[in-house]
Amino acid sequence: MKKSILILLFASILFACQTDDDIPLTYEEGTNEYVNDWIYTQMKRYYYWNESMPGKGNLSLPPKEYFATLVNKNDRFSYAIHTSSPETFPQSLQNSFGFDLSFIEYEGQVYGVVMYALSNSPAERNGLERGQLINAIGGTALSQGNYNSLYQNLLTAKEVKLQVVSYSEKSGFTAPKQINISQGFTFSQPVFSQVIPYQNHIVGYIEIPHFNAGLSKSLLKEFQTFKNQSVNEIVVDLRYNGGGDVSSAAALSVLLAPNIQSSNPFIRFKGNSNGGEVNQTFKESLEMNESQVSFEALRAAHPQTQRVYVLCGSHTASASEIIINNLKPFMEVITIGEKTVGKDVASFAVEDDRIVGAQAKWVLYPAIYKLFNANGEGNYAAGLQPNVVLNEFQKLEVFPLGNTNEVLLHQALNSISGNGRMMKAITTQTLQKQNLSIISEPMVIKKIWH
Structure with missing residues (x-):
């Protein structure tokens, strides 16, 4: 009897000592x-x-x-979306209309410069082109006092109305015209490449808009052409590449780096105490999402090059920054342009799958890993500073990407030829955009977890 009373007394004391935090809700x-x-x-x-x-x-x-x-x-990069609520998705002009703007001041007038119009995007289909100058948005002339607010309004708009002019040093300004663009889809962008004979060099230029999963096939084809045409210098244009798939970035690295083995370390993922550290070789990184093209096939297409010139800027992020940081232990990487975004973290999608068969759900993209190269170098959250700092919009006339007169490519060709002389004629002043947030796509990796 005494023993039973003691047990009951102990149980009642234990229950009384429980707090609300001890009871799962x-x-x-x-x-x-x-x-x-x-x-x-x-x-x-x-x-x-x-x-x-x-x-x-x-x-x-x-x-x-x-x-x-x-x-x-x-x-700056973690975010959450609901798959049935577009308003929760990251918003950008690129995602909505297929273009983006920088802002400059020239002779007291503020202009929006079209940095790019993606292939077969709503912007391109309505006549927008890189280098065009916008002097009014929605019927309002641009000024120092309003360009930022007008830009922010574009990010949430369903339709944009732009007054556009073009400029060349030979003929000056064209008459203004209005371009109206409605929201629409833009699909995967093609890789653009060309071979440029320049003085005593044969230069392979390649512009990569995004690191899509499966990109290795296209990269292999372009580099086989480079090798067949005896290219001895490479310029990789990543100024508007916001990242994407780590495996396709690894594929480009395998094509570029001289004298590497499949077992050489390529990338380190450092997580919290739950995730720990994951080290991957070139081959392991490639095979996460690019198993259809082998390490050996990519190595066979490597041109006889010992260095790479990378054109970069304020839109160069994520997997593009991996190219710059993670190739440095293996080759000379010369960067030209402006400081990169500084996305030194990776994530994978974490989906709420508690309701079986639900199509509408919350998906998290939290920063899960910090990224480092084979030498343990990383921590570039402030951005990677280029070797040659150069503003691509320092002149009012803006040339297409790949044109040898284009500011960044022209500088790379001068550096290759041994003439490192910088352009001196600065005619414009770049104005800062006050972005509401950094828009960057999640770095695509498989769920690496201990």
């Missing part, structure tokens, strides 16, 4: 609490900065707002 499916509790659990497991995360906090917040409360102050 369950939430009704479909509520913010249901979603946010899942978000917190996933971030606590995968997020690189999980140890600095706050407590659960207010689980009743809208999920996208709640996710933002968990993100480290140094993290």
Whole structure:
């Protein structure tokens, strides 16, 4: 009897000592609490900065707002989307219309310069071209006081109305015309390459808009052409490449780097205490998503080159920065342009699959790994500073990518020929865009996890 009373007394004391935090909570499916509790659990497991995360906090917040409360102050890239809510997706002119702008001032007038119009995009189909100058948006003339707000309005617009002029040093300005562009789809972009005989050199120029999964086949074809035409210098244009698939970046690295073996270390992924560190060789990185083209086939197409010139800028991010940082232990990498974005983190998609068969769901893209090269060099969150700092819009006349008169390519060709003289005639002043956030696609990797 005494023993039974003691057991009951101990159980009642134990129950009384339990707090609300000790009792697992369950939430009704479909509520913010249901979603946010899942978000917190996933971030606590995968997020690189999980140890600095706050407590659960207010689980009743809208999920996208709640996710933002968990993100480290140094993290510019993690985000969450709901697959049936386009308003939760990262927004950019490139995603909506297939182009983007830089802003300059020339003789007191502010212009938007078309940096690119993607192939078969709504922008290109309506006549927009690289180098065109925009002097009015939605009927409002651009000025120092309004260009930033007008640009921000474009990011959420369904249609854009642009007043456009062109300029050349020979003929001056054309008459203005209006171009209207509605939102639409833009599909995968082709790789552009050409062989440029320049003085005593044969230069292979290749412009890569994005590192798509499966890109290795196209890269192999282009480099076989380079090798067949005895190319002895390579210029890789990554100024508008925001990243993508690590395996296709590894494929380009295998084609470029001299004297490497399949077992040479290529990349290090450093995660939190749960994920640990994952080291991959060139072959292992290639085979994550590019198994249809072998390491040996790519090596056979390597031209007789010992260095690479990379054209870069404020849109060069993620897998493109891997090309710059991770080739440095194996070859000379000469960068020309402006500082890169500084995305030294990788992520994989974390999907809420608790409801079987659900098509509409939350998907997280948290920063999971920090990235380093074979020598352990990384930590370039502030961006990679180029060897030759050069503004591609220093002149009002802007040439197409691949044109030998184009500022960055012209500088690379001068450097190759031994004439490193910089262009001196600066006629424009570049204006800073005040972006609401850094728009960068998630780096595509398989789920590497211990």
